[in-house]
Amino acid sequence: MIRRLDLPDSAAPAEDGLRFAPSAARNLEPIAAVLTAHLPNRGQALELASGTGQHVVEFAARFAGLTWQPSDLDPGNLASIRARAARAGRPNLRDPIPLDACAPGWAPDAAWDAICLTNLLHLVSTPEAEVLLDEVPRALAPGGVFALYGPFRRDGALVSDGDRAFDASLRAQDPAIGYKDIAWVEARLLEAGLAPRARQEMPAGNLMLVTAQPAESGGKAR
16 A cells, blocks of 8 residues: 655655655665674565665665565656666666565565565554564565664654654554554564564664574574
8 A cells, every 4th residue: 555645755856867765865874784784695685665776776785695676566666766776787686576565465485585674664554564574474584584674662652752743743644654662563573483683773763673584404504
């Protein structure tokens, strides 16, 4: 489901005709630093909700042993990703695919060595988030890593004035959406069999949560 929301990046101008999100430019380095510590050295990586494509193009350059699959539901984002990928010319960056990560049944069994998701859970409803968090573990190969970034509630509370204002703005546009509690997210992933790797504090009060599918006997090469 595509929601047309008024977000902080919504009025950002295009960069040479490509969609550009200032927040994606700001959070790239902190996210990449955490990924460096947790991603496998090789394999197949899926980025859910790739948005403008700013992140996945950089990930393909920085984590060259992984083959990256961008995805998104918005046709405009798919066009932006495709244009950025063509400009980057990375052999390990696939053509983007249309994918609704909140729709049941999207996950192929044990297909991905890494799945990355940035800034989506607060923009979808709780039932949609439940579907996404149920599907991701099915899609991870043994030893596969799930890296999730975004703003969250902590023990049911919003931790800053900025979070309170943003969450209120989201709920005013659609009462079904808004910040999810990080403990709820962790519990769902744990129930699905993923093991915790890291919960990293990030700039602007965000969090990076890293979990992993248990490895097969003997472990997975990194």
